[in-house]
Amino acid sequence: MVTLQPGLVVCHTLASDLGAIATSKTFDGDSEFIHLNCQLAGMLTGRVGQDPLDFIEGDVSLGFAAGERFQVRHCEHFQNLAVMVKPDVLCELAGEEMPAMLGLRQDPRFFVQRAGICQRSMRSARNVASLLTEFPCQRLLLHAATLDFLHWHLTAFQSCKDCRCLSTRECRQLEHARELLLQDLSTPPTIAQLAKAVGINQCKLKKSFKDHFGNTIYGLFQEERMASAQRLLQSYNVTETAMILGYSNVSHFSAAFAKQFGCLPSKARQSVTVAMHGYETAPTRTLIAPANLSNHSDARELMLA
Numbered sequence: 001m002v003t004l005q006p007g008l009v010v011c012h013t014l015a016s017d018l019g020a021i022a023t024s025k026t027f028d029g030d031s032e033f034i035h036l037n038c039q040l041a042g043m044l045t046g047r048v049g050q051d052p053l054d055f056i057e058g059d060v061s062l063g064f065a066a067g068e069r070f071q072v073r074h075c076e077h078f079q080n081l082a083v084m085v086k087p088d089v090l091c092e093l094a095g096e097e098m099p100a101m102l103g104l105r106q107d108p109r110f111f112v113q114r115a116g117i118c119q120r121s122m123r124s125a126r127n128v129a130s131l132l133t134e135f136p137c138q139r140l141l142l143h144a145a146t147l148d149f150l151h152w153h154l155t156a157f158q159s160c161k162d163c164r165c166l167s168t169r170e171c172r173q174l175e176h177a178r179e180l181l182l183q184d185l186s187t188p189p190t191i192a193q194l195a196k197a198v199g200i201n202q203c204k205l206k207k208s209f210k211d212h213f214g215n216t217i218y219g220l221f222q223e224e225r226m227a228s229a230q231r232l233l234q235s236y237n238v239t240e241t242a243m244i245l246g247y248s249n250v251s252h253f254s255a256a257f258a259k260q261f262g263c264l265p266s267k268a269r270q271s272v273t274v275a276m277h278g279y280e281t282a283p284t285r286t287l288i289a290p291a292n293l294s295n296h297s298d299a300r301e302l303m304l305a
Helices: 087-094 098-102 119-134 139-158 168-181 191-198 202-213 217-232 238-244 250-261 265-277
Strands: 002-005 008-014 025-027 034-041 044-048 051-055 059-064 070-074 079-085 111-117
Touching: 002 139, 008 119, 008 139, 034 119, 034 139, 059 139, 079 087, 079 119, 079 139, 087 139, 111 139, 119 139, 119 202, 119 217, 168 191, 168 202, 168 217, 191 202, 202 217, 217 238, 217 250, 238 250, 238 265, 250 265
Parallel strands: none
Antiparallel strands: 002 008, 008 079, 025 070, 034 059, 034 079, 044 051, 044 070, 059 111
């Protein structure tokens, strides 16, 4: 849990934090914050008074507990990203019309509103959770990512037509396309290959993919690639990380990393090293390059643009 400013808190909750896997547990609800939740993984069920709680991966919800106790049970894979914001801070950040839209009253009571599954919110929530895990000290970046999540979360309650206009079959095809796209972050498939594999023509795949996930095919690939880079930099130096992720040119990798996170990978690597070991230069190791290094994906990135 990180307080970004007075009245604005972000929290990434895992199954181990709640410990309500085998049996339901009861927790106290706060009476100060509105909770904007995006369930990152797993299932959660429960109850607050007579109101049931039932959420699955991808669900976007908003609630105010009004101090009431709540009972929950979740699966072992449960993960949730919550931004907790006081009503006056929400008004300051999002406009004076927000209390009416969210159903707040002069004498507020417990309420939960759901926007269903919204991929834009999910994508933003994953980015915040990644920053909390990998770079918790990057406060400015975390604050900006949290405001981005707040925007998409509230937008999901106003209008999320682009997340609902697809059929169940089309959603499954797009999810399959995403899985294939991210199977190997060093060698992305072409759009033609993806379209053939999931049974959608290329033009429709590009448009539907962006509508469903809130990002282009290559944009999503690159986002996941850089998230992987964050993790790899904890164990490998910049050159090694670039090689693992399929970059034959380290400067191209550094530019992509800086575009995504606002700092060079060498700086991020240095921060991790200092935090973990207390010195600025990590011992280097020899990494054997993949046999097909000359066939890395730099040249193929244009295919996904």
